[in-house]
Amino acid sequence: MDLQLFQCWRVALLLLLMPCGHQCVSVHILNKEPLHVIPGSSLVLKARIEQGPLEKVSMVTWEREDETGIAPTRATLASCPGESSECSGTRPNVRVNVEQQETTLQINGYSRADGGVYAVTVTDHTGAKTTAHCIVREYEAVNHVSVSINMSHSSLVCGEAWGTDPHFSWLHERVAISRTVGKVSEDGSLLLVTMTPICGHFTCMVSNKLGYSSATYTAGPCETEGRGTTAAVVCFVLLLLFGGALAFLLWRRHRLNNRGDSLHERLEETI
Structure with a gap:
């Protein structure tokens, strides 16, 4: 029993002394991919750093390369020591913030040339590196509907x-x-x-x-009930006007005929 306990302690000690490699420190970009940015606004990328209790981050590096091309060139935007809380980038509009478990890249005045594949690389105290990627594209207006x-x-x-x-x-x-x-x-x-x-x-x-x-x-014009009703009303009004005009003409003719008969009777009486 004592021998088994001794072997367990021995294995645990060996695991602690072994170099961690790529699995000790990991990094994940929190932004949804692909990320679309409106020109003129700020591009903000956040990444979470996960590390073991005995691991330390010695360097955080942000880089960018074109999304397409035969051999895209990767350009370094900023390289920050792990203990630095904030550092400047290679351009005036680039800022990088490094905290214990998070790093943030901010590019002010985003333009189409800033689109591409962004990479954040975390290096631990043993020199082991781990990298995460995110595609960034320009936010496009709607076209050709x-x-x-x-x-x-x-x-x-x-x-x-x-x-x-x-x-x-x-x-x-x-x-x-x-x-x-x-x-x-x-x-x-x-x-x-x-x-x-x-x-x-x-x-x-x-x-x-x-x-x-x-x-x-x-499509073709719609024949709605409203239009049918309106047409019926218009026809009814026209019929009323036509009927009224006809009745007026008949009444006037009848009146003129009566006046003619009256005059004829008066002339006969005078004679």
Whole structure:
């Protein structure tokens, strides 16, 4: 029993003395990938550092390279000693903050040239390194909205070229879609038309943080009850006017005839 206990202690001591390698310190970027940034705003990347109780971070390095290309070149944005709370980058608009379990990269005045693959590398006291990556892209406005119809399925499809995080909404005759007109799909890009026949103007609006754009599909004119009622009222009024005019003419003719008869009778009496 004492021999087994001695062997357990021996194994534990060997594990403590063994170099940790890449598994002792790990780093994870907390931002959702890919991250889209509006030009002119600030790019902020946060990464969490996990380390063992006997491990120390000696260096934190942030780098960037192009997302596409045959042989993209990686450029160093900042290299900070592990014990430094804040350090400057290689450019005036770059700042890096290093805490015990977190590091933050901030680039002010983001431009299209700042897009690419960002890498944060953590080096421990033994020289072992671990790296995490995040893709950063420019936030694009919505572009080239179009509406097409699928007659076989009685549906309208709204398309958009390359805008970031597009949100779709539909209008029929400038009014939000009702159940009598149709049903919008979960992502908003498809409108299943239930009204028969398909008529009027269908407008798809696509928007995001930078604005909106729209496109309209025009079907045949709708024959609504309101228009039918209006036409009936107009016809009835016209009939009344025509009837009134005809009655007036008949009355006037009758009156003129009566006056003629009266004059004729007076002339006979005088003679």
